[in-house]
Amino acid sequence: MTKKTSSPNLSRRDFSKIVMAFLGSIMGAIVGIPIIGYIISPALKTQTVDEWVSLGALDGYPIGTPKLFSFTRTKVNGWERTTNSFGVFVLRKSGGELKVLSNVCTHLSCRVKWSDEDSAYLCPCHDAQFAIDGEVIYGPPPHPMYEYEFKVEEGNILIHLTEG
Amino acid sequence: MSGNTAEKIFAWLEERLGLEAIYATVLDRKVPKVNWWFTLGSASLFLAVMQGLTGVFLTMYYVPSPDKAYDSIQYIMNGVAFGWLIRGIHHWGASLMVIVVFIHMLRTFFYGAYKYPREITWLTGVFLLLFTLGMGFTGYLLPWNQRAFWATTVGTEIVGTVPFIGDFLLKALRGGTDISAVTLARFFSAHIWILPAGVVLMISVHMYLIIRLGISNIPSDEE
Numbered sequence: 001m002t003k004k005t006s007s008p009n010l011s012r013r014d015f016s017k018i019v020m021a022f023l024g025s026i027m028g029a030i031v032g033i034p035i036i037g038y039i040i041s042p043a044l045k046t047q048t049v050d051e052w053v054s055l056g057a058l059d060g061y062p063i064g065t066p067k068l069f070s071f072t073r074t075k076v077n078g079w080e081r082t083t084n085s086f087g088v089f090v091l092r093k094s095g096g097e098l099k100v101l102s103n104v105c106t107h108l109s110c111r112v113k114w115s116d117e118d119s120a121y122l123c124p125c126h127d128a129q130f131a132i133d134g135e136v137i138y139g140p141p142p143h144p145m146y147e148y149e150f151k152v153e154e155g156n157i158l159i160h161l162t163e164g
Numbered sequence: 165m166s167g168n169t170a171e172k173i174f175a176w177l178e179e180r181l182g183l184e185a186i187y188a189t190v191l192d193r194k195v196p197k198v199n200w201w202f203t204l205g206s207a208s209l210f211l212a213v214m215q216g217l218t219g220v221f222l223t224m225y226y227v228p229s230p231d232k233a234y235d236s237i238q239y240i241m242n243g244v245a246f247g248w249l250i251r252g253i254h255h256w257g258a259s260l261m262v263i264v265v266f267i268h269m270l271r272t273f274f275y276g277a278y279k280y281p282r283e284i285t286w287l288t289g290v291f292l293l294l295f296t297l298g299m300g301f302t303g304y305l306l307p308w309n310q311r312a313f314w315a316t317t318v319g320t321e322i323v324g325t326v327p328f329i330g331d332f333l334l335k336a337l338r339g340g341t342d343i344s345a346v347t348l349a350r351f352f353s354a355h356i357w358i359l360p361a362g363v364v365l366m367i368s369v370h371m372y373l374i375i376r377l378g379i380s381n382i383p384s385d386e387e
């Protein structure tokens with residue numbers, strides 16, 4: 001700022017500059033803060049899934065062979081709804097032991113099928129085979145099949161679905 | 165020390181960009197003693213900038229497709245922080261801008277400000293009024309609710325009453341016989357690209373002429 005006057009008092013020009021800068025900053029903040037909030041708002045919403053999904057009565061599942069249970073869950077992202085389908089194998093062993101395995105192949109996420117003939121879960125994509133309790137027998141998958149945490153309440157099996 | 169550095173930076177920029185000259189031409193202009201009616205052009209400019217700004221941010225979440233347009237606006241209103249504010253400013257600003265631009269036109273008319281040498285200022289102003297109305301018309305369809313749909317039905321039917329070429333104009337506006345996904349997409353395109361480009365062009369000429377010619381005086385009795 002160049003002083004045009006030698007007067008010790010603030011010149012009219014400098015005064016209005018300061019007022020303008022002050023009001024300008026306030027207006028900038030009034031407009032700027034909502035806009036920043038508006039842009040980043042979807043990033044601040046964490047979408048978590050934490051749900052116990054019932055798979056029905058334990059008695060409905062055979063002992064010794066895995067049985068598939070399927071369900072869907074819908075997610076809302078902004079203006080879009082996406083429905084995902086889930087498939088889980090419930091395995092009741094003769095000793096009373098229970099296992100719930102995801103049907104998603106741990107290689108590249110194709111869906112595996114149980115084959116009574118081969119006594120294994122078969123993946124159609126790259127011919128992987130998993131043993132009845134999820135161990136990799138053959139093929140490229142790097143891990144055993146994913147297991148769900150479960151509980152049995154009043155004769156019903158519930159699995160813990162979590163995400164995020 | 166820091167003040168000195170800032171001055172040096174400014175001097176460096178000033179030497180290359182001639183900022184003071186721009187400032188002097190654009191803002192340090194001599195203006196005759198006028199009244200508040202003369203502020204309406206600046207008010208129009210301010211509103212145009214606000215519409216542009218809020219409009220740009222609305223496109224961040226708005227989707228111009230019949231099955232998503234309505235939901236995306238619901239999302240802006242209820243799902244995004246300050247979405248109601250951004251949309252509210254754009255919504256009410258649109259009506260306000262039509263009113264302000266119109267009164268600005270009345271003021272230049274009644275003060276005879278359109279006369280020599282300002283005919284082209286007036287002419288670009290006419291385009292600005294038409295474009296402003298066009299922005300309102302195309303923007304109204306975008307929420308894709310009942311009101312939007314029927315307003316556009318009626319609006320395009322009015323165009324359809326033009327003798328001889330009316331039917332063609334109606335189809336050209338709608339992109340077919342019906343109001344459809346094609347209509348929504350072309351209204352969106354007109355609303356965010358074509359009309360704003362026209363507005364920017366016309367405002368540039370309008371403002372250039374105002375800076376070049378200065379503001380007209382209030383006419384006196386002798387004139």
Ligand code: HEM
Nearest residue numbers: 202205206208209269272277278286289290292293379380
């Ligand atoms: C987006 C719309 C418009 C904007 C942003 C705008 C902006 C401006 C501005 C900032 C001025 C300076 C003087 C004043 O503020 O009164 C002005 C002057 C003028 N405007 Fe507009 N204007 C718009 C629309 C129009 C319309 C619709 C007309 C008439 C059809 C018009 C005709 C004029 C004329 C003739 C002047 C010269 C006035 C004078 O020299 O005294 N403008 N305009």
Ligand code: FES
Nearest residue numbers: 105107108123126
């Ligand atoms: S995805 Fe299952 S083997 Fe590749």
